Amino acid sequence: MFKQNVEQFDLWRSGSDGYHTYRIPALAVTRDGTILAFCEGRKHHRRDFGDIALLVKRSTDGGATWSRQSIVWDDAGNTCGNPAPVVDRDSGAIHLLMTWNRGDDHERDIIAGSSHDTRRVYVTSSIDDGLTWSLPNEITGDVKRADWTWYATGPGHGIQIRNGKYSGRLVIPCDHIESETKDYYSHIIYSDDNGASWNLGGRTPRPQVNECEVVELGGGRLLLNMRSYAPGARARQVARSADGGLTWGDQRTDPALIEPICQASIINCPKSNGIILFANPASASERVNMTLRGSSDEGATWPGHVTLFGGPSAYSDLAAAPDGRVLCLYEGGESHPYEFLRLAFIELDSSR
Numbered sequence: 001m002f003k004q005n006v007e008q009f010d011l012w013r014s015g016s017d018g019y020h021t022y023r024i025p026a027l028a029v030t031r032d033g034t035i036l037a038f039c040e041g042r043k044h045h046r047r048d049f050g051d052i053a054l055l056v057k058r059s060t061d062g063g064a065t066w067s068r069q070s071i072v073w074d075d076a077g078n079t080c081g082n083p084a085p086v087v088d089r090d091s092g093a094i095h096l097l098m099t100w101n102r103g104d105d106h107e108r109d110i111i112a113g114s115s116h117d118t119r120r121v122y123v124t125s126s127i128d129d130g131l132t133w134s135l136p137n138e139i140t141g142d143v144k145r146a147d148w149t150w151y152a153t154g155p156g157h158g159i160q161i162r163n164g165k166y167s168g169r170l171v172i173p174c175d176h177i178e179s180e181t182k183d184y185y186s187h188i189i190y191s192d193d194n195g196a197s198w199n200l201g202g203r204t205p206r207p208q209v210n211e212c213e214v215v216e217l218g219g220g221r222l223l224l225n226m227r228s229y230a231p232g233a234r235a236r237q238v239a240r241s242a243d244g245g246l247t248w249g250d251q252r253t254d255p256a257l258i259e260p261i262c263q264a265s266i267i268n269c270p271k272s273n274g275i276i277l278f279a280n281p282a283s284a285s286e287r288v289n290m291t292l293r294g295s296s297d298e299g300a301t302w303p304g305h306v307t308l309f310g311g312p313s314a315y316s317d318l319a320a321a322p323d324g325r326v327l328c329l330y331e332g333g334e335s336h337p338y339e340f341l342r343l344a345f346i347e348l349d350s351s352r
Contacts, residue, residue, distance in 0.1 A: 001348065001349055002304055002305075002306040002348060003349045006344055008342055008343065008345070009342065009343060010340040010343075012039060013339070014046070014338060017068075017069060019041040020042055020043060020044055021042040021045070022340075023046065023331060023341075024039055024040040024083065024315055025039050025316060025330060025341050026039070026155060026157055027157060027327055028087050028157055028319065029087065030087055030094060031089055031092040034060050035062070035327065036056055036058055036085065037059075037329055038054065038056050038083040039054075040052050040055070041069070041071075048107060049104075050079065051078070051079075052078075053073065054071070054080045054083055055069045055070065055071060056070055057069050057070075058131070073122075078100060079100065079101045080099075081100075081155075082152050082155045083097075083153075083155060084096070084154030084155060084158050084172050084174075085158065086157060086159065086171070088194050088195055090168065092129075093194070094130060096124050096125070097122075097189070098121075098124065099122070100120045101117060104116065111177055111182065112149075113149060119144075119152075121139050121140045123195070123198065139198045142197065142200070143198055144176070148176040149178075150177040150184070151174065151177075152174060152176075153173075154172065154174070155211065155315065156173075156263070156317040157267075157318075157319065158170060159216060161216055164220020165220060165244070166244030169190050169191070170191040170195060171188050171189075171214055171244070172188060172190070173188055173213050173214045174189055184207055184208065185206075185207050186204045186212040187202060188202065188214060188224070188245040190244065190245055202245055204237075206251050208228065209226035209229070209230075210226070210227050211263045212224050212227065213225055213265055215268045215299075217268075218298065221240060221241065222240065222241040222245055223276075224248060225237075226239070227261060227262065227263055228259070229261060230253060234261070235254055235284075236280070238251070238253075238299065239251040256301065257293070260281060260283050260284060260285055260287050263314070263315040263316070264278065264280035265280070266279075267319065269326065272348050275294050275295065275348070276296075278292070278293045278294075278295070278299075278302065279291065279292045279316045279318055281313045287312060287313060287337045288310065288312055290316065291305055292306050292326070306346065308330065308344050309332050311333070312332060313330055313331060313337050314331040314338065316328055316330035321345065325348075326348065327344070327346075328343070328344045328346065329341060329342070
């Protein structure tokens with residue numbers, strides 16, 4: 001399924017260009033073939049709070065060369081993060097969903113309801129292939145319920161549904177925590193008007209899942225692949241939707257997709273006869289062994305795999321490059337998983 005000659009290089013190295021750490025990768029390929037790589041630039045430390053900006057690099061030649069990083073959003077000491085881009089193939093616009101919180105608010109305090117502010121949801125858009133971005137527009141009131149505390153978009157890409165009744169719908173995978181129960185769920189938000197407005201979709205029927213990505217199956221059905229905290233099962237959970245993400249069912253553990261409780265990425269490659277690809281640190285105990293897997297039966301089995309990096313590794317995002325290769329932007333390092341963001345180009349083996 002995969003050719004073994006994988007080309008890789010570091011797109012970001014922590015400690016360079018004014019930031020202590022680069023984390024939380026996301027990818028998008030525009031309608032004109034520009035590759036956009038997003039991440040969080042954490043200015044003073046590698047932790048999840050504090051002064052964090054959203055950054056982007058661009059490649060207009062299929063990934064051969066890259067621009068210097070530019071700032072999509074930096075809010076003076078606060079936390080701007082969780083990049084979740086989606087490309088509208090109709091207009092060509094790129095919409096980037098994001099979250100914000102005060103830099104001095106920690107996750108535990110937001111969950112407990114004792115923070116100064118809360119977690120808010122924003123969107124910015126680009127109509128020039130990621131060169132410039134609109135002012136962030138807050139959509140919290142449209143996509144977050146009053147009894148939700150913590151909230152995250154993605155992290156990682158969203159999709160636009162290609163087939164079926166909901167063709168054209170933009171879908172962003174998200175997660176949240178309920179204030180009373182402290183249970184955490186995965187859910188989606190969506191737009192049916194090319195990103196002009198955003199609505200709250202369905203959540204998973206059962207809790208103990210959060211960071212997720214979504215992929216389209218045959219007939220416009222959706223598969224949600226989720227980080228899982230289910231006791232006794234160090235593996236991803238999945239759920240399915242037949243109504244464009246308005247409701248979700250068939251929630252279960254996929255034992256083939258082992259994980260150490262971490263984010264992961266999943267895509268459907270339209271040029272590869274329906275092959276679904278999945279990337280994560282393939283270990284049940286620690287964040288190591290970044291692995292790309294392939295399925296030709298809509299995720300029922302995962303027979304193909306290639307190891308991208310055997311050392312410490314964590315978050316990732318996948319995309320299909322303009323030349324048909326697979327892109328994987330992932331966190332990794334020699335001593336811990338947050339030393340670099342490395343971009344891998346993987347060629348699919350069409351002979352198998």
